[in-house]
Amino acid sequence: xxxxxxxxxxxxxxxxxxxxxxxxxxxxxxxxxxxxxxxxxxxxxxxxxxxxxxxxxxxxxxxxxxxxxxxxxxxxxxxxxxxxxxxxxxxxxxxxxxxxxxxxxxxxxxxxxxxxxxxxxxxxxxxxxxxxxxxxxxxxxxxxxxxxxxxxxxxxxxxxxxxxxxxxxxxxxxxxxxxxxxxxxxxxxxxxxxxxxxxxxxxxxxxxxxxxxxxxxxxxxxxxxxxxxxxxxxxxxxxxxxxxxxxxxxxxxxxxxxxxxxxxxx
Amino acid sequence: xxxxxxxxxxxxxxxxxxxxxxxxxxxxxxxxxxxxxxxxxxxxxxxxxxxxxxxxxxxxxxxxxxxxxxxxxxxxxxxxxxxxxxxxxxxxxxxxxxxxxxxxxxxxxxxxxxxxxxxxxxxxxxxxxxxxxxxxxxxxxxxxxxxxxxxxxxxxxxxxxxxxxxxxxxxxxxxxxxxxxxxxxxxxxxxxxxxxxxxxxxxxxxxxxxxxxxxxxxxxxxxxxxxxxxxxxxxxxxxxxxxxxxxxxxxxxxxxxxxxxxxxxx
Numbered sequence: 001x002x003x004x005x006x007x008x009x010x011x012x013x014x015x016x017x018x019x020x021x022x023x024x025x026x027x028x029x030x031x032x033x034x035x036x037x038x039x040x041x042x043x044x045x046x047x048x049x050x051x052x053x054x055x056x057x058x059x060x061x062x063x064x065x066x067x068x069x070x071x072x073x074x075x076x077x078x079x080x081x082x083x084x085x086x087x088x089x090x091x092x093x094x095x096x097x098x099x100x101x102x103x104x105x106x107x108x109x110x111x112x113x114x115x116x117x118x119x120x121x122x123x124x125x126x127x128x129x130x131x132x133x134x135x136x137x138x139x140x141x142x143x144x145x146x147x148x149x150x151x152x153x154x155x156x157x158x159x160x161x162x163x164x165x166x167x168x169x170x171x172x173x174x175x176x177x178x179x180x181x182x183x184x185x186x187x188x189x190x191x192x193x194x195x196x197x198x199x200x201x202x203x204x205x206x207x208x209x210x211x212x213x214x215x216x217x218x219x220x221x222x223x224x225x226x227x228x229x230x231x232x233x234x235x236x237x238x239x240x241x242x243x244x245x246x247x248x249x250x251x252x253x254x255x256x257x258x259x260x261x262x263x264x265x266x
Numbered sequence: 267x268x269x270x271x272x273x274x275x276x277x278x279x280x281x282x283x284x285x286x287x288x289x290x291x292x293x294x295x296x297x298x299x300x301x302x303x304x305x306x307x308x309x310x311x312x313x314x315x316x317x318x319x320x321x322x323x324x325x326x327x328x329x330x331x332x333x334x335x336x337x338x339x340x341x342x343x344x345x346x347x348x349x350x351x352x353x354x355x356x357x358x359x360x361x362x363x364x365x366x367x368x369x370x371x372x373x374x375x376x377x378x379x380x381x382x383x384x385x386x387x388x389x390x391x392x393x394x395x396x397x398x399x400x401x402x403x404x405x406x407x408x409x410x411x412x413x414x415x416x417x418x419x420x421x422x423x424x425x426x427x428x429x430x431x432x433x434x435x436x437x438x439x440x441x442x443x444x445x446x447x448x449x450x451x452x453x454x455x456x457x458x459x460x461x462x463x464x465x466x467x468x469x470x471x472x473x474x475x476x477x478x479x480x481x482x483x484x485x486x487x488x489x490x491x492x493x494x495x496x497x498x499x500x501x502x503x504x505x506x507x508x509x510x511x512x513x514x515x516x517x518x519x520x521x522x523x524x525x526x527x528x529x530x531x532x
Binding site: 008010011013014015016017018019020022023051087088089090091093096097099100103104110111113114115116118119120122123124126128129130131132133134135136137155159161210211213246249250253254 | 274276277279281282283285286288289353354355357359365366369376380381382384385394396397399400402403425427477512515516520
């Protein structure tokens, strides 16, 4: 019986994979990878192939989503196929579909987890994990309105909870929603809706390049964050809800938050 | 200037660390580890020390929490210290405190992320990440009531959201809250409160040994899950909110959920 092993590449580059994941790659009959569901800015295919001693078949979005990933299912029929995926591999819904399809074909599936932006962004911020509500992706403003993220942030804030927002990316075309544009779109929406959920005085934490050697993590009011230079992508934003005093200290010491957060967090 | 690098060990054993993490260990002046904030059932210190070629100083809860981790701060004053931590390292609040203390002493801190149960449990369940609300830890019933988890699940359900629950562990004394006892305590609370939040007909997803080669992932109604054998720890539970049809298919194909979930999820 064949199998597909979904192996997480973790964050940022070609050394985010776990030792267990590398062993799975080395013992696979065929190795596939997709690099479009998240951006790994430092990933070198050449370096990765050298590390694992295997040739890697790159899969495009079209291969995996439109072609229903037949190549992978076929390769796994009586053999072991590995699919390398950025982050933790089954967070992207497209891979859940592939996994279900494979299992229905009698192909065994396994997961080798990797570091995910979901826990990495929380860890980098110094905020407490159990105080995060629902998370959300912020779309490109020229494609979709940010009504949904605005509502999610609003609902979480009412419950005193933090919101993790992932900023949309189009890896294939090299487009990355940046923090400036995401915040501006929220202010535009606020001007329309006037609900006082996201204003220039709202505290946010911006995170860039989580998992790299030089991530940028910066907390501040939107009026100041609009012009802060976060460097290269990918980007996340956290909208804090109610802050514990230890979280205020973390934002101040670790993320350069301004004085006076005790008052701002009320 | 010295530095502390917090390196995530990922899940389950000694091969969950990333290649980047292993490099940090190899180039450290001193290597510390704590293995009490999460359970890594397959971790062998001997094997890990062989892999990295370094001696690892094991830190107890008392070393890190009561002694304020002076040994690590001291080792990092003019050198590079690595602290190995299960999962993604800055999810445990105790390490946020250490990080703040170190930065206040002028010691640089960095994070090498690892796979976390937060994303792993979501990925294993086949449920959609952006539909999870606040998560919660379920305490031992003989120590603390499960009032808080009950309320968190109730609030999330009202919003249609899923709840990830981590079951408490005491690694030092080898005590692990199991799924049977956690569910029983919820039913006891339900009998008191009569809010119809968690009954024998409630759908749950139980997860054991995430990150291992043989995790158990099983979806079913509480009446059936009470006697299901999940094998060894650690354990997580997911209380689903509203289910998308793709999530129902995932629970059915990947987690053995019973027929008729479309009705049960209403």
